Amino acid sequence: MHISEGVLTAPVLIGGAALTAAGTAVGLKKLDYDRIMTVSLLSAAFFVASLIHVPVGPGSVHLLLGGLLGLILGWGAFPAIVVALLLQAVFFQYGGMVVLGVNGLNIAGPAVLCGLVLARWLKGSRKERMAAGFLAGFCSMFLSALLMAGALFLSDQGFLRAAGLLLASHLPVMFIEGVITMFVVGFLARVQPEILSLDT
Amino acid sequence: MIEEPFAEGNTLFHRRDTRVKLIAAAAITLVLALTSSFLVASTGCILTGMLLALSRPTPSLLLRRIGSVNLFTLFLWLTLPLTYGGDKIVSFFFLDISLDGLRTAALITLKTNGILFCFLALLATSTVANLGHGLEKLGMPRKLAFLLLFSYRQLFVIHQEYQRLQRAARLRGFAPSNSLHTYRTYSYLFGMTLVKSWNRAERVHQAMILRGFNGRLIPLNQPQPCREDYLFLIGMLLISLLLAGIPFF
Amino acid sequence: MTTLPPLLELRNISYSSPGQSSPLLEGVNFILREGRIGLIGPNGSGKTTLFQIIMGLLKADAGEILLQGKVMEQEKDFRKLRRKLGFLFQDSDDQLFSPTVLEDVAFGPLNLGASPEEAQKISISTLEHLGLKGFEERITHRLSGGEKKLVALATILSMQPKLLLLDEPSNNLDPTTRERLIKILRGLDQAHIIISHDLDFLASTCTQLYAIQDRQLVRCEDKQVHSHEHIHPYGDKPHQHGT
Amino acid sequence: MTTLPPLLELRNISYSSPGQSSPLLEGVNFILREGRIGLIGPNGSGKTTLFQIIMGLLKADAGEILLQGKVMEQEKDFRKLRRKLGFLFQDSDDQLFSPTVLEDVAFGPLNLGASPEEAQKISISTLEHLGLKGFEERITHRLSGGEKKLVALATILSMQPKLLLLDEPSNNLDPTTRERLIKILRGLDQAHIIISHDLDFLASTCTQLYAIQDRQLVRCEDKQVHSHEHIHPYGDKPHQHGT
Ligand SMILES: Nc1ncnc2c1ncn2[C@@H]1O[C@H](COP(=O)(O)OP(=O)(O)OP(=O)(O)O)[C@@H](O)[C@H]1O
Ligand SMILES: Nc1ncnc2c1ncn2[C@@H]1O[C@H](COP(=O)(O)OP(=O)(O)OP(=O)(O)O)[C@@H](O)[C@H]1O
């Protein structure tokens, strides 16, 4: 789900960086220092999720769970995800400094959007909650892949078909993300509902 | 386990001030990321490769890193020649191979690896802790910098917590497969990790309050760059200028 | 009837922690036929490590582990071994991950191929057996420390192992729960090996004692009642001996 | 000189955990002038809770906390109190949150208004005092359990508190680190209250003992050397008493 360095052109890189900066700024503004530890730990947990490989077909994929973070943190997910990506960049060197803007936008943007739209469903019945979980996982991943394909296409029209291929190949992953986010939401609602801002 | 294997060592690169390294890395990667010239990309790749050699990375680890980053370029090599289109097309048996596609894949491979080498030489030789402080000094918003440093500190604890739970699952006969049971189990393992993180956050926050924290984070003095650092910076900036200037000769 | 091979056998196991110069365990030999064994040794002497090696979580540098006479070599072998051996962690928080007690206890049987109904039945009867009736729908995360320990034991017993490896099971338990655990362990049919610093606990649950000494596993002399004096301040308060 | 008010006084403190029907603590009274106090009590009896109430992290349902004769009422008062009282957590991983040791130890002094230079100086001398010289730039998460505990103690001592509240400080320490901690605690000038199940540890670090009994804090009779016999199997092996 990362675009590596050296693929995108300047306008795309700059556009992504500007939007990510704006999103992060909004997220930081809504985050007071009392919550900084919670966001830090969730950011670290998001990083850990990216180390979890689940089997899909004959291979395996690593989790993203941006939608989940969006549901929990709302706008706060933006800086949290950017920080986690930065950590990945320095630990593993994929998707480093220059593409951080675009990657941040691709992953955090949809996560926050899905979180903000779907969070109210969490308070509903069990079915609604499960639907919210599934959609948060599926849609945020779908939008991320779409944005990624868009960034490739904007950089070079010749990437059109490769980008389409990338999008299609992510479909099973989106489904898995949806299922896992749904189960995690169900888990949290039962074990510690206040994480989802629900009453005990 | 998450580690910072390249940060251990005592070469020229390890001793440099992080801020200097961050600026240098930014300059070189920017030039490489934006170029569309083969000459710039290949010269850059060679130069950063030399820098990397000077930082003496462990060869086996290095190869693994390069391999994992090049998975994406491999994808491009496999798809672009077939999908890129453009003018120059050669037919090879029944396949239409786009030369433009090949060219693009090659260029991206050079750029990606050049930037990777630069990263490994300049940034991976610092710990994340130092990079975080460096970024803050260079104007990263303070809240974001602390977010980075705090999550860095807790990362290891959380990862270990997850691994212990995963081990417990394995001991109870859990073998991952393509099944709902598998996905549910992973969700529970991660969900429990989240719950623990959430509760730990509260305790750590209490620890901060107990030490007089009242909503303002005050940084501790960090060492200042010395003369060698400035010389190093000038050298690195010259390299990036040289690279940027190649097309104009 | 011919003699059966021993349930578990260790032959010449050696192990060094990564980054440590001197080995932690060196040429450990051990044969377990049946019985209730206690294992003592100073902090950091490698007791937990030994359990992890037996379970295939760590790989020994040298030596062999035999289960019922068969050498365990690959992950596949250890997967079979893990069906027969149950490992109770020192910290129950590391062992419980399902939302409810019933789900957690049923997790093992499900993985071993039981149908959901069977798994549920086994789990309920295991819980009942441990005096945890009515706990089925409780949220594991919210249980008290002692309750967690007993539930963790249930998650293992529901897999019907032949041998239990218990790592400091009496740690952090209050006296009542400790007594209850002793009663439970004495009532089980399985063989077990118990790591503990709590000699009184071992005395009431084990018949043989081994110690890790100089990187080896040595058999201690058989149960012998000894009496010694020691000096305590605050000796008037009810107190408990053992680590 | 007139008599000074006691450093810390608890008057009639009562507390119930949320969701619990019966109170955990009821009418706790306590006066501390100076000294080294041990605190024992069964699991879940509210020892940690009592510390949290004293520090203002939990709010008592009734009763008063007095610091040097002044009643602590609002968050503002407790902020003052926290400068004078240092609380060592049971789990050091909760207490250390900065990447390097020096930053963590300097965090408190910086918040109390010290300049970065002063904070650095205080921190280095505190570390030295605890025998942790050379640890300044170490990454906290890579320390061993015992080292983490000592660094956590340093983060508190660097704030120069008048009273230390230590929650099971000897837990999970190996014998060497445990001895070192005892030596350190004996060498400190501050008063302290130590929660522990380890009576031998308390005997070597405290002069008075309190216990939580029936939701009250009761003073145990003064240090009295007692000798009693007990029966051990395996008594021939070297062993250690105390929880
Ligand atoms: N992951 C690890 N990496 C490196 N060393 C380790 C690791 N885990 C444990 N050790 C070291 O191995 C040694 C043995 O540890 P182990 O946990 O087996 O001891 P133990 O006998 O169970 O001690 P305790 O009574 O404290 O539980 C210790 O010195 C410990 O520091
Ligand atoms: N956040 C909480 N919400 C509800 N109950 C709690 C919470 N924290 C603790 N308790 C309960 O309060 C009681 C007292 O806990 P506390 O940690 O003070 O005991 P303790 O004496 O320190 O025990 P230990 O020796 O195990 O550390 C326990 O029964 C515990 O279950």
Ligand SMILES: [Mg+2]
């Ligand atoms: Mg152990």
Ligand SMILES: [Mg+2]
């Ligand atoms: Mg406690």
